Amino acid sequence: MKQGKKERQEQLQTTIAAMPFITDEELARKFAVSVQTIRLDRMELSIPEVRRRIRDVAQQQLDEVKALPIEEVIGEVVDLQLDERAISILDIGPEHVFSRTRIARGHHLFAQANSLAVAIIDDQLALTAKADIRFSRQVNQGERVIAKAGIDKNE
Amino acid sequence: MKQGKKERQEQLQTTIAAMPFITDEELARKFAVSVQTIRLDRMELSIPEVRRRIRDVAQQQLDEVKALPIEEVIGEVVDLQLDERAISILDIGPEHVFSRTRIARGHHLFAQANSLAVAIIDDQLALTAKADIRFSRQVNQGERVIAKAGIDKNE
């Protein structure tokens, strides 16, 4: 595992990214250098210590737990008049797309429309019974999808 | 904040559950007891130390990150013959239902069907163009939904 400083530091980056729990001592063994060298490397690359890294990962987890329940409606509702009309916005991120093509998966678009349609109805027990869907074009990662829902009073 | 041992320990449980990052010293101040008392309480309740708690939270996060990509197909695929037929199973959990009624939200059922339909097609770039959906009955939390996909060679 002996190598130049540059390669070691590059590998250090990716190793720590993949295994944030690894200590300096373990890294030192892995790269066959002293613990002090690892520490100098971390300094230069401004990589924090294990406990800090673990804390950061845990913080993300807590943030996500708090963010999830808001997702009852998929996409952000920007306008909602019960039994009238509603609009929601969904930003297509990496979690919505096929990893190969970066094109949004159909069910996420349906989910946005469906959850907005259910939200607009002023009834505790609104359920989807029927849906006729046409996907008119592809949506790519980074695009913003706007859903509009309205009530057809003639039905 | 002075109180009996029992109440303190109960509150300690919930406090730590809500704020896993809190140290014994901070807890001691919060409950107006000594640090040693907090430590005895943690022993009795078998609550690990801060760094251990943070590590556990972070571990969950990493497990989830690893679990997500498997979800490329929603539900578990139990049979797949490319360009022929496929079957997947989805267990309806609390994350799939309306919190009030415990009935599965339509877009999760669609997502299962849609992702299986896309998976069965032996093409890197299969996309959903059209869908006619009828929801024939409600699905409740705890139920298991089986999706079957087939290719219509006549189209």
Place this chain on the structure above:
DNA sequence: CTGCTATTAATACCTAGTCATAATTCTGCC
């Protein structure tokens, strides 16, 4: 007042570091 529980204190030790300083080793270059 004795006995028991609860609480607090004191001490040694641990991990995984930081920070600063010094010594050593390696490398390129004339």
Place this chain on the structure above:
DNA sequence: GGCAGAATTATGACTAGGTATTAATAGCAG
């Protein structure tokens, strides 16, 4: 070969947030 400068290693003092152990003290019931 010699030597400067970079890279590496070593050393010692200090930190947070603990564990584990032993001992002292406070409060109260019988």
